Amino acid sequence: MSESLAENVDVRVQNLLGCLNSHTSHAKKNIFHENIQLLVEELLDSQSKLASINNVIEKTLLSREQFTVLFEKAPVGFIVLDEQYHIVEANTVARSQLNLAHDQQSPNYNHLKIVSFIVKGVADFIDWISADSTEGLIVELHDANKKGQVKLNQTSLIISKKRFHFISMISIAKEYYLNESLRLFKMVFEFSSQGIMIADVNKNIIEVNPAFSKITGYLLEDIKGCKPEVLAADSESEEYYQTIYADLVYNNSWKGIVYNCNKNGQVYPEELEMVAVYGADNTNMPIHYIGIFENISERVEKENKLKELAEMDILTGLYNRQGFNQKFENKFQVAQRNGDNFSILFIDLDNFKYLNDRYGHNYGDELLKLMALRITNNLKKTDVVARLGGDEFIIILSGNVLKASLNNLAHKLSVLLSKPYNIFDIEYVCSASIGIATYPDDAIEPIALLKSADAAMYQAKFLGRNRYQFFNEELFNQHTICQKTITDVDDGIPQHQFLLHYQAQHDMNTGDLVGFEALVRWHYSEGEIRYPKEFLPYIEKEQQMIKLGRLLINQAFINVNTWCKSGFKWPVSINLSADQLRLAETYELISTLCDKYPKVRSLIHIEVTETAIFENDPLIEKNINQLKQLGLHLVLDDFGTGYSSIYSLKKFQFDVIKIDKGFVDDILSGDNNNLVILNGIIRLIQELNIAIICEGVETHQQVDYLVNKDCKIAQGFFYHKPMHKNQMLKYIAPYL
The missing domain is CATH 3.20.20.450 (EAL domain)
Incomplete structure (x- = not known):
């Protein structure tokens, strides 16, 4: 187009020169003006066409650059062959598979034929490529360092009236690994005893495995498009899911126990682990969420039984020290929060050691069991009774008990516990010393309250045993001295x-x-x-x-x-x-x-x-x-x-x-x-x-x-x- 433009301009210029060299008449002046106008119009028209051509060239160059990036960064091997099967182009993966060196300015492998890299299947390859087969072909490549099978797929292209073959190359080992991984994942997904759910970026469930349906009772069609919290046992549990999602934002994973409800309305504890899955582009937004869980009802029941055993005194069936500590701590927190008062009674048997020494520990054990029965049978079910060890018992009375009522109860227990016990072949008399302390009158801290009751009990012993004693400050000081003296x-x-x-x-x-x-x-x-x-x-x-x-x-x-x-x-x-x-x-x-x-x-x-x-x-x-x-x-x-x-x-x-x-x-x-x-x-x-x-x-x-x-x-x-x-x-x- 530039040559045609030059010829037209040259003709117009010669005509103008002719007009200028002759005697200029009125008619020739008109011709001169016409030629000037035509020349300007052609120049303007040609400039517009050049701009369009330049735009096309720029777009072409941009497309070429984008293609090069995609071609080079592709995750599988790509090569371009000419009609004689010379390698025209090869991307990064293909060069690695063929062990080709690459110079970005002038590739030095375009004289090589692809067949020189094929160890087995050359004839099959030539037949396959000649026939423009759309079927995949497996051949074995080799070089000085590598050997392995690849799977080829092809398509033919006509560019500038020349034929090229565009071929993809996928390592059989890599394909096998991908397929095997997919197969294993499918097996895990299908046969796992743990429930698995997959949610999209909006946390809507898109897939569940059979174990999910077995545990919850819901099939995929029942729950597809719902959010995981639809399974929550109550509104409190539903709100808990929001804290889970908040953790996923910062930690990408969360693990803990939630209480869900199955299709039949049964509530069950569930150990749930949720993870956020991110895409290959490593953006900050998850593309999926995966939840893996199991029903831990049996485990929780066993743990509760073990905890119960750990907190119970095997001999008497009462709480032991560990169980008492838990109940006492809970009672104290409730009393502090609600402004309640409550009392504890510390009981220690008198002359218990004599029974053990005289008749044996089986007699002592039987006395402790009978003593525990007498105590529990005369208290409310809401009261807590524990054996702290040896011959020491402690009671937490529920509710706000008036001092007069405390006095009556302590007197009743004192009389009751001093009555004779039928232990195997003997009748034995054993009294008890009882110390009483009340929150918040006698102490405002848990340990101080226990010490107050203990001090009152020791004072009861000091005053002659077989009696009860309320705490007072003097008793506490005496008890403190007593304990320090024993330690010293x-x-x-x-x-x-x-x-x-x-x-x-x-x-x-x-x-x-x-x-x-x-x-x-x-x-x-x-x-x-x-x-x-x-x-x-x-x-x-x-x-x-x-x-x-x-x-x-x-x-x-x-x-x-x-x-x-x-x-x-x-x-x-x-x-x-x-x-x-x-x-x-x-x-x-x-x-x-x-x-x-x-x-x-x-x-x-x-x-x-x-x-x-x-x-x-x-x-x-x-x-x-x-x-x-x-x-x-x-x-x-x-x-x-x-x-x-x-x-x-x-x-x-x-x-x-x-x-x-x-x-x-x-x-x-x-x-x-x-x-x-x-x-x-x-x-x-x-x-x-x-x-x-x-x-x-x-x-x-x-x-x-x-x-x-x-x-x-x-x-x-x-x-x-x-x-x-x-x-x-x-x-x-x-x-x-």
Whole structure:
């Protein structure tokens, strides 16, 4: 078109020049103007056509560029062959399959024929391509590094009157993998025991598997186009799905438990996992959502049963500590939220250990079961009863219970629990101590409330057992001291803080040394010594008492054995509590020490209190008699302060009876009525022909009075305070 335009312009210019070279007439001027106008019109027309042509060229170039990108980036191999099967073009995948190098400026493989890359099937290939077959063909390619089958598909193209073959190449291995993956996915989808649902970008369900229908009862046609929350059991569960979708936005997946409803209206727990699926273009918007779930009703039921077992006391059927803690925490939260009050009762059995020790643990277990029945049968079903362990029970009363009602209930339980129990072949009486605390009057924190009830229970025991006690601040402080003392004693035993001090006993007539009593002192800290009354009452019923007693018995034997090497010859009394006397191990320990230190055996006296023998315990009686058989003397301490009978004095055959300091102090008071009691005690013991030791003697007046009553032996500050073991040899030296 540019050549034609040039020719026309040249002709017009020659005509114009002709007009200008001749004598210009009016007619020729008109011809000149006409030629100029025609030339301009042709130039304008040609410019418009050039613009159109340029636009077409630009579009063609753009299309070429787009085609090149698509051709190069295609996920399968593409090659273009000419009529002689030379490779004209090959995309990235095809070049990789054929191991062709590629120069973007001038490809250097257009002299190669495709057949040179085919190992097997060359003839089939030529027949196939010549026939323009639309069927796929499998051939085997090779090069220096690779070998494998590919599947070919073709189409023929006529470009500029030339024939080209456009061929796709797909690796058989890749196709197999894709098909196998699809087959496996289909198997998983069809045969999975878990329900699977697939939703579109708008969360509308588009596909479900058979397990989905089995679990929910809905077929695909029932639910297609619905959203997953259509299965929700209630509006609350439906709202929960919105939180799931929110999580999917940020985390791409969610896993948890939802409650759904099947087609029959049955609600079931479902463990659901949902994931967001994104397209290959990696855009920020999911293209699908997949939900995988299973009905976990049986699992939840088993877990609930296991939880129930974990929270129940197997022996009594009550809640155990774990179950109680859960109920107590829930009750506390409700009370705080609603402004309610509620009360707890802490129950501890009295003398339960004796039953176990005397008859065996099966008797103790039976008592606990009977006790649990009595408690539960007299409470409301909404009340919570738990056995915390051992012989400790606790009750959470439901509702706002007035103090008067609490008082009536506690009294009722106290009376009820103290009635005799028929346990196998015996009838046994066992009482209980009950402590009561109320939220928020006694405490506003859970642990503090439990401590308050516990403190009240210990106060009930301290006041004599078989009773109930409401919490008050003083009780709490006492309980705190008690607990701290128990802990400190436990810590102090291995640190050797407890040592025996020895107080001398003298003949009041002659002044001769006749014996010693071993008294424990707690060297709590440097310069601070604590006396028995400051800690023994707190540990009397605790294991620490047994541990401490074992330590002190050993100390006494070792100390006396050491002094015997220096001529020591006086008896030493060691104190044993009722709990120590009840244990066979106490007798066994003393028996072992007697064998180990034979010189000490005749010097050890066993000192017991009236309270111990008043309990009328067969185990205590048995162990006392065994100790007597070892050749040990028996001393009754604090006579007149307890409830011992003449029969008990004769039954245990005491060698010595000690008159309590409280009666000796009456000598100084001048109160004749009190002295009548002291005089009566002295005469009674003398009539029984049992030796007397008077405790707490501090003055000449007391000595004179007692000597006048024919009492011979005294112990007290009048003679000497209790001494550390290191002072003993110096003290006894004058009497050797």
